[in-house]
Amino acid sequence: MSQQIHTVKSVKGKTAIPQYLVISFLTIFAIGAQYFSNLSYVLNQGVIQIGLHISSDHLLLPSILSNLAFALGVPLGPALTRKLGLRKNYLLFTLVFLCGSVIDMMSTGIVTLSIGRVIQGIGSGILFLTILPVSLRSFPNKIRNLFLFMIITGLFGASALGALCGSLSLYTDAWRWLFLLNVIASLLCFIIGYFRLPRQEEKAQEQSPLDKRAVVLLCSTILALAVPLCNLTHNGFSSIYVWPFLSIAILLLGLFIYVDLKAEAPLVPFRSLKSAKPVSGTIMAVVSHSSLIIAIAGINGFLLNNMDLSYLNLTYFYFWFLVGIIGSAILKTLLFDKFGAGVLGILGSLVVIYVSFQWRVIGTDISLPFLYFQIACLGCGVSMVLVSGALGTALAGDIHKASHRSATLHSIRNFIGATLSPFIGWLLLRQNTIHYQKITGNLNVGDSSRQLEVGFKKSAILGAYHDLFTLLLILGIIMLIASGAKVITGKGRPLVKKEKQMLQSE
Template sequence: MSQTNNPVMTNPKKLSIPKYIIMSILTIFSIGPQYFLNLSYTVGQSVIQNGLHLSAQEMLIPSSLSSLAFALGLPLGRVFSKKFGLRNFYLSLVFVFLCGTIIDAFSYNLSTLIIGRMIQGLSAGMLFLTILSAKFLSFPNHLRQFFLFSVVVGLFGASAIGAIFGTISLSTDAWRWLYIINIFCSLLCLCVGFVTLPKQKVEQKEKTVINKNGLFLLGLLTAAFAFPILNLQEKGFDSVYVWPFLVIAIILMALLFKNDSRNEFPIVPIRALAQPKAVFGTMMAAAGHISLIVIFVGVNGYMRTIKNVSFIDFTYFYCCFFIGIVISAILCALFFDRWGAGILGIVGSMLTVIVSIKWSSIQPEASLIGLNLQMACLGFGLSMTFISGAIGTLFAGNAHQASSRSASLHTIRNYVGAVFAPFLGWFLYRVNANQYEKQIGLLNQIDAAADINAKKAAILSAYHGLFTILLILGIIMLIASIGKMATGKGHALVKKEKTTV
């Protein structure tokens, strides 16, 4: 978390609302919409696709570039927030996010949709660490455990709520209203932030030295990743638009880490993670982040193409996921200091492994009630493992390096997530095509009914493979959680003595 201990209210005596409540509102309604729109876009993709007359491949571009822009924004925000101060930085970026949302709400083609989503991703990414740090510092020491609750429900839960609203957009066959909702969220943040965030004097602003070489390398790295992200699913790894740029990205990544390891002001302070506790926590959070992507890609496809559920059943399905997140948030708030990140991560990852084993051989006749319960278990398990890893990394060492550890963790997981998402699309496409050929080869006579059954069996096999990937990720989270527990609980969230993070 940031070490800048700025006040967050202009005049506490005139405001009866506690400052941590205000900062929670400013955080949830400025960062939450990015997660909300990501999932509502994924779940309700067909509505936008039909409305703008786009192909399935074209629909992947805005979401992929938005995720990549968010990853780029994380280290940029850490650099520039110190220079401009919390108030100016927050209000400016919320306004930029608002502009991106307006562009998307009135999009009429692919280009405007891409521009809007990239603006949203970049501005939300730049704001993420800054406002989350300010929120943490606004919580009194004796209420610090409720910081966990608000983060899990407010940010992790925003993804689940976005999925729920995405199913509603399918039933209403309309999508622009989702962006209009988020326009009002940004306006709320602008009004509340303008009133409550204090103006910062010139002498209070931190003097920062910008690592220009690091910024240049980071920009090149992001551009290099863009080509394989956009072309992998359609063209495959052997395309000249994919593998050469992956090689270039690996080289640029090595150069960036080398530059940052020698620089006093690194863009991505990866050396701050050079402790076992921090490494295990990063593994927990990164694997949890990727698992969330796998779940929404897999279950969204399974429920629509295999189960062919109604919109209301689809909505109940994601509501159960949200309920699991809320229960996880409560337990994290109550037991993080007692059990530590390792034990909570073990509980969460075990649930993920159990459900993944069952889903790796899931059949079309699976009970909806059972699926709802399993989705609630995944919401519980993933959110608990992810937040335990993230908070455990934050406190895994010297408090003065907490901000650097957090910045490195979130930058790594978001870049990995942005690159991994198109890999899942490529994986599904290849497995589906191969399984379809096998199914057709087994048929003595091919007619319309046999062809439909072959296609359904092929895509079901592809989803089995996808959930096997989820199982592998669950095992990685479990191993990392055990390692986290073995290396010690780390620092408690609530200190007996007042400390500054």
């Protein structure tokens, strides 16, 4: 992988545009398109449901399957890049993502929509660790901290922009144009990548062949997980479509980890995380990613079910989410080398804890400006912890093994993220039922009290969201502890090396 990365640095720019800006564009638009689709789908499910006449029981299927496909693709990316080379691999899976986007744009039902989202997921998942490490290496040393601004505004910003456009799709009552944007993005990536990525690459010399057993076990694990995750939300753990398949998936996952630990060329180099410094960074990144999923699921449900916000106010809400992410990008760019991943992780964790405290008791009487401020804080805090943890892990130890640590972290992070959403849906339904039974336990609700029953239902779902935000608070505390451990283990390497350090590394 490192040989593929270095080839980019040796290529002379054919135009006045610096190579690092070209690679940044290829990174943001290739990976960001998937993040854009994920968040936009969260917002516009109702529009798609009406447009394609989909049952509400099936609405989550495209999202679940796409996330699983992405999680499968992430560890496969570096292995395929070693086999095919950077340029071939990037162009091939950009075309794969393009095909998935076209299928989604022309979908006629849940089957075609799910197929398109799966193709998108596997394409962007493989592209993730194909192009992201190249992007970091392409930045000249003196301005390498600008990579932080690019990665936060580009990738986290794509998520925020997806949520914003998803809310706009509710206003326009149309959704196919969102996938059209994905088509345009992947076409631009293919055209620019075709002309600007290096044509002649040094042939990668693999120390040992790829362990095919690990590939088969990983694919089997993902396939086994698809069945229980697609049925969990509505059927629960007791369903015959959940617990048997979930048990098989856990067994296959254990076998995969065992085989991969023994392999000479592992898909996921778990052995690279063998000290406290990368482990603490991995916990920061994984838990902050989980926090973002939980926070968006909870606050979006609260806004739609309890606040009854207009589509315009919903758009404003996610605009301020984007503002918070941009603020985090500026802070990280200016302060990462000065304070290190641990200190910035602590600051971000404290912000998340503050927001979760507020949302644990959130009510419909909250003012919109205060709500906008809180979502901006959440975007800033979560992105600060996640990127601090990811970079802190990559830069913790032998720099030549940075790609191994990064691959392990992102594989774990995306696997957990892919499995989390169905559990959140199940938890919300479970807690909603519990709260509703508590509220109505001593009451007899007759036909004459329909309005009162609606109030009970809103109170019950609000209690479920409060429980979810309590979980967010717990995750914020875990992030804070992991960030503190990161401080104790040392600040780590800076992004921008001093001249003496560069001479020593050479």
